[in-house]
Structures are given as C-alpha cells and as structure tokens.
Amino acid sequence: MKRTTRHSFIRSSIHIADRAFDSYQKKMGSLKAILSNPDDLYPLLKLKMAARHAEKQIPPEPHWGFCYTMLHKVSRSFALVIQQLDTDLRDAVCIFYLVLRALDTVEDDTSIAKDVKVPILMAFHQHVYDREWHFSCGTKDYKVLMDEFHHVSTAFLELGRSYKEAIEDITMRMGAGMAKFICKEVETVGEYDEYCHYVAGLVGLGLSKLFHASGKEDLASDALSNSMGLFLQKTNIIRDYLEDMNEIPKSRMFWPHQIWSKYVNKLEDLKYEENSVKAVQCLNDMVTNALMHAEDCLTYLAALRDPAIFRFCAIPQIMAIGTLALCYNNIQVFRGVVKMRRGLTARVIHGTKTMSDVYGAFYDFCRMLKSKVDDNDPNARKTKDRLEAILKTCRDSGTLNERKSYIIRTKTRYNATSIVIIFIILAILLAYLSSTRTYNMIGFYFLGSIQVPA
Template sequence: MAFIDWVLHPTELWAAFWFFMRHAPPDEKTVKLQVSGDMKRCYDFLEMTSRSFAAVIQELNPKLRDGICLFYLVLRGLDTIEDDMTIPGARKRHLLETFHETIYQKGWTFEESGPDEKDALLLVEFDVVINEFLRLPKEFQDVIADITRRMGAGMAKYTRARVESLDDYNEYCHYAAGLVGHGLSRLFAVSGLEAKSVGEELELANSMGLFLQKTNITRDINEDVLDGRCFWPKAVWSKYADSEEHLIDRENRDKGMEALNEMCTNVLQHIPDVLEYLSQIKEPSVFRFCAIPQVMAIATIVLCYDNSRVLDGNVKIRKGEALKLISQATTLDSVKRTFYGYVEQLERKNHPDNPMHGQVAKIIDRTKKDIASTLKGGAPVDFTKEYLVLALFFVTVTAFFYTYLTEKSSL
C-alpha cells in the first residue's frame, strides 16, 4: 500500500527525497551534541516523548531553542500526570494545581505513574528538567511557570467536570492547547525575535491552539470512547446519539456522521485566525515552528470531514503527504497556498445533502476569497506543472539506471 501511495502521489515522493537529503543522519554539529549534561538529557526526553516535535524545536533560533524544549517538557510532565488514570483523584488534583511550584524544587522526581504510562521515565528523572529550567532567564521562567499554573488549574477542574456545552468545549481546549499558544507567543516576544504585540494580543494565539486541539479531539473519537472518555461536547453528540458509545455504533452510522461533520465544522471556523496569526510571525525558524502543525491540522481535518473511517478508528494523513507539508511550510505565501488547496478538497467533499453544507460552504468561500486577495504572484499553484517536472525527473532517473545496468551487463 505504501508503494502504491508513492506512485499515486509522486509530488510526495519528491518531497520525501528532499526532506531526507536535508535531514541527514546527525553528525557532530547537531543540537544534541552541542549541549552536555542535563540539557543533553532534556533533548533525549524530547526525542522520546515527541519525535516530530523534537525535530522542529531543534531547528529553532538558539535564542528560543532550549527555552521551548523545557517548556514542552514541563507541560509534558504535567500532561503525563493528568492522563494517568491510576493516580487517585485528590492526589492528581493536588499535583496538577501545585506543579508550577514543583518546577522550582531542585531534586523533585515522581515514581507513582501507572505501569502503562509511556512517558513515566520523564517524571522519574524530572530533576534534570528542573535543573535546566532554573538556568533559564527569569523572563522565560516566569512565562513557563504562569502557563503551567493556569493549565494545571484547568486540568484539575476537568478531572471532575465534563465537557457539556460548547462553552465548556472551548474552555477545555483553551486549558489544553490555547494556553500553549499563549505561552509560546510570550516566549517569542521576550526572546526579542518577534514583536511585543505577538506576546500581548493573545486571542489569535488561543485560536492557533484550539485549531490543533479540536482537530485531534475530532479525529480521536473512536479511541477516546473505547478508552471510556469523550471530549466531544454533549451539546453536540447528544443530538445524534443516546450515549458516547452509541455515537460510534455502526447501526447509528448516519447520525454519527452528522455529529462528526458538525465537529469538523467547529474546527474549520478557526482558519481565519490561524492565517492572521501566522501573518504576524517574521523570524523564519519561528514561522516554520508555528506553521508546520497548522498545515498538518488542515490536512487532517479535511481528511476527517464526512469520512466514516473516523468513527471506526484513527485516521492519519499519509507520511509522504506530511513530508510534503513540512517542505511547504516555509513562507506565509506557501502556507496560504497549502490551505487554499485543502479548502478546495473540502469543497469537493461538501455535498449539498450534508446538513453542515451551508455553514461549511460559507467558511470555504470566505477562506478562498481572503487567501486569493492576499497571495503574491496571483492564483494558487497549478499542480499540473509539478507533475510534469516530476515525470521528467522519473524519466531521467529511469533512463540513467537503464543505461547503467545495460552497460554493466555487457561487461
């Protein structure tokens, strides 16, 4: 199947070729070998807990790299506690609510994680994260501690509360991801790499986080329900099913699909804010850091829209598609073209008999008009030329190897 995917999507093969050429195996110049001691171990943990995110962080400007690595690890530690269903409720709430103080306690570690907690080792050796956190400039520490405090309080609240209304849903996603957007924006600003306004006007940063979090929640419905939890707001799913389990029941598939499409539509409303936020980011490595997750999200939510496979299991974009998206997330113009392309895919999937058709059509029309009016160099890219170039490339490579093998066989 993977081979067929490459054949059917040759532009992705081209993107993969250049990605692996650019990201060759690490040598003595890599970030991990420029650091030593506890910070090197922190980058090890970054690789263990999020390989894809680790690569993006390691390409950041040195003014931000270590700070954002540690910000990620602190929040990963907090999230590991929140996800662990073996920790008693009262104990968990205390840990979450005081974690912003814990990160100042040298030598603190945690060995109470359940046996199935995949990131438990991070907490077992969390003292190395604390050591490096305490070496950061105070303005970095202040941002990380403040976001940790607010996120921990939100997580503690939702160990007891349920996501009932759309307001609850937005609040939960704010705690889970919107605050990450706040923290990153503030770090960008205090580093001096971005304007102060990026760290002060945070509504767009919140939308960036919500776009990612809601995409994941929408996609992961089957896995979450089977794990005995559901982050879809009851205000949505209760219109289509008697219970969360009924939502993914094949016998209720038509209604389940209507619920899925309503959830996707809720995600899509954040597109204008995402593009507006990215237009404010000027430093190239920061832009890529912000843009890559967003292009992944638009590809994922368009894949999920009106796709019954979401209710049966986890769906993911192709690896080649992901590599292509990474290669395209370099400039605002390129990102806008990427969004435009996926919105066109969405338009083809948005059938008139879909109850969400009208709302989605409005989002599509607005997005296409906004992007087309600001694109440099005219209309979005015509992928026909790209395929012609790739066809020429493959013909050339094939001819080379044919000539080589022919000459070799004649010797």
C-alpha cells in the same frame, strides 16, 4: 487514557504530524505509495536526513543532554522542528514542552487517586523550581521523565527570567484547568472551548510569550494565540474519536454533548454502522465548529517576522486544515485511522517557507473540503459560509499565484520506463541510507541544503 498527552497546542501540533512522521521515520514508506506519488520521494529523503542530523545535536551537559534525548524519545518530530530555532529560544521551547509533558503524565495516570493528583496539578508550577522534586508515575519514557525530572528543573533554572516567568504562568493556569476538568464532562460548546483553552489555547499564549521574550516577535493578542491552539486541539479531538472511545480502562470523550446529542442518544452510538448517516452529520458539525478558528490562525501567521518561528507555527496549522479536509464527511473516522499520506506530510514540511505557501495550502485544502459538502447535510450552509470566508482571505492576500500547488493537482502520468527508473533510484538510496559509512558520504550533500522544519 491519553487525553492531555495529545491535546494541547504544542502537543496537538506534534500529534498531527507525529502519526504520519513516526511511521516513515521507521520506514521510508511503501513502494506502492512512492510509485503512486513520485514527487514525495525527495521530501521524504530530506526529512529522513534532517531527522538523523537532529539526533546528532544533543548537548554535552548532562541535564541538557537528558532533556534533548528525552525530547527525541517522546516526540521525534518535535525534536526535529525546533532545531532551526536560535539556541536560547530552542532551549526554552524544549523545556516548555517537557514541563507540559510531565504535567500531562500526572494528569494522565489513572492509577493516581484524585485527592493526590489534584494538589500536584495545582502546584506543578512550583515544582519546576525544585531541583530535587520528582514523582514516579506514567509508563516507559514518560516514567523516566518523571523519575528524573530534576534534570528538567535544572535546565529550567538556567533559562532567562522572561522565559521562566512565561513557562511558570502557563503551567500554573494549565494545571488549574486540568484539575477542574478531572471530574467534569464536556457538556456545552462553551465548555468545549474552555477545555480546549486550558489544554491548548494556553500553550498558544505561552509560545507567543516565549517568541516575544526572544526579541524576535511582537506579542500576539491572547485571542489569536488561543485560536492557534484551539484549531489544532479540535482537529485532534475530531480525528481521535475512535481511539479515545476505545481507551482502556475507560473512555473519556471531549465531543460536546450539545453537538452530538442532536444526532444520537449516546456518544458511543456514532461508531455503529446503523448510525452511519447521523455519525457523518455529527462529524461535519464538529469540523464546521473547528473551522471558525482558521481565519485567526492565518492572521497570527501573517504577523510573524522570523522565518524559523514562522515555519514552527505554520506547518502544524497546515497539517490541521489538511486533516479536517480528510475527516470531513468521512465515515472512516468512526472505523479506523484517518491521516494524511506520509509523502504529503513530508511535502508540507518541505514546502512551507512563506506566507504564500500557507495561503496556498489553506486554499487548496478548503477547496477539497468544499467539494465534499453535501447540500443535504444539516450544516451545509454554515460549512460553506465558513469555507468561503477562509477562501476569500486566501484570495485577498494576492499571493496564490506565487506558489506551486502540492495538494490539488492533475495527476501526472508516468510511463513504465519512469517507474522503473524511480524504483532503481529508490533502491539505491535506501541501500545508502542503511549504511552508516555511506550516510556520512551523502549526508554532507543533503544536509547542506536541508532547512530543518521549524
């Protein structure tokens, strides 16, 4: 199963963006989508160019080269978003991410006996200090990461003391939490929050410590840092219902019994067509629960001072509220994949620069979500109250008139000539991008204006 590989603050941040990003990393997007949303073209091109630029920034040292190469393999979008961070903080976040990926890989490998797995999880924070330690498990790139973990340990030992202490502390606490939930199902809402804290909230705490250790930010409160993780974590758990339910060899679900048992007898019943009404009501209940963390996230983001750190934190949160808006009242969560349009993902990454952009995006997505609330839904009043609280926070910021809405807008009508011109431009640019020589020619122009998401 893939539970913890997806479900954490850094990993959840990436997972929300990765599914949309990876597909257009391989292909710029369908022509139909581009023609339907012409404003997406420029952000998509900028992100494509920024990704290629990031791949060229691999350090020459063997251990650091391994770490950044592995980062690109296990998550291209995360490798992209950290490039704007200053070198020391970028290195620390890179290693933090790889250590947690490795911890995930151990926890995730169902072939490892529990009596072997639990001690490794509990002692993983000590293994990062051992240049010789490795443990063969996982598959594909994750197996390479585990087999050659000594490169990660070597790089870890070169970090500043404050960075190492923060990574060790969070790894220790997360490993213990993972061990606790290996044999435990999520029954109550309290246990749901506890599980999300271990695999996501703790990473929010760890990132806050790394930001503070860099000297660029004040140390955020544990409560706010925890909410940053829980908002992302719960969003992933909601949208991944079907994938987690169909996991082989055995599903492992994280929707709390206390919520879903109000609607069906078994959690798997939500995916059956005859239970569609109850399934959507349960889904809306879960989304309403996740919304309780949104205001804390806005408070956390508003306190950040460094532009690169701000964008690093803000973009995943906007992706989360956008994903919740799409999932709410949407039976497709139980039928297939619900995700933000590729071009909108690129526009979020391209357009998120200031706190006014964040307030604007949250405001627009919450309005979208509110328009979908059915007064007959058993949680309609609670959902509206939580949305109104978020909307009020955005309005009270006084910044909504400072941004251009890229989420909710009147659809522009393009005539036939405009569409033909867009088609020609797209064809020419794609031809350019397919040529290494031509990429080098136009790369200077694009990269000179690119602000890599952070």
